[in-house]
Amino acid sequence: MSETKHSGSCHCGQVRYRLTTAPMFVHACHCRDCQKQTGGPFAVNALIERDRVMVEAGVPVRTEQTTDSGRPHDIWRCPACQTALWSDYGRREVMVFVRVMTLEDPDRCPPDVHIFTRTKRPFFDLPPGAKAFDVFYDMETEWPADSLARRKAILSR
Numbered sequence: 001m002s003e004t005k006h007s008g009s010c011h012c013g014q015v016r017y018r019l020t021t022a023p024m025f026v027h028a029c030h031c032r033d034c035q036k037q038t039g040g041p042f043a044v045n046a047l048i049e050r051d052r053v054m055v056e057a058g059v060p061v062r063t064e065q066t067t068d069s070g071r072p073h074d075i076w077r078c079p080a081c082q083t084a085l086w087s088d089y090g091r092r093e094v095m096v097f098v099r100v101m102t103l104e105d106p107d108r109c110p111p112d113v114h115i116f117t118r119t120k121r122p123f124f125d126l127p128p129g130a131k132a133f134d135v136f137y138d139m140e141t142e143w144p145a146d147s148l149a150r151r152k153a154i155l156s157r
């Protein structure tokens with residue numbers, strides 16, 4: 001894997017980062033929160049260990065979102081242009097959801113699954129063969145074994 005394959009930045013370029021490995025799993029999330037927060041029909045999130053996101057320039061700032069569940073949802077943004085770079089659901093600080101479209105080459109991290117398709121907009125058709133779930137899915141079934149092991153490793157730290 002080339003070093004530059006997974007580099008990313010905000011819109012203005014003040015914050016630059018790099019994923020040091022491929023993500024564990026990639027979600028396309030069609031929930032209403034993602035639609036509201038992105039202004040688009042879905043968000044594409046690469047789930048990866050926080051310590052595999054290397055900030056190379058700038059200092060992202062944390063913004064707190066409200067959630068129905070009351071569970072914390074922090075979005076880390078560029079302080080200048082406010083582009084959302086990654087989310088930390090639950091404020092666990094070990095795993096983040098990187099906004100794939102902020103990567104320089106988003107096509108390297110296509111969605112593994114589409115979730116919350118119960119609120120998928122009718123003007124968007126899922127690609128043929130896409131794995132889609134009304135709400136969520138069973139991780140043990142869908143995640144590759146090595147990704148499950150990576151997740152287990154960070155959550156048991």
Ligand SMILES: [Zn+2]
Pocket residue numbers: 010011012013014015078079080081082083
């Ligand atoms: Zn920026």
Ligand SMILES: [Zn+2]
Pocket residue numbers: 029030031032033034035043116
């Ligand atoms: Zn969502």
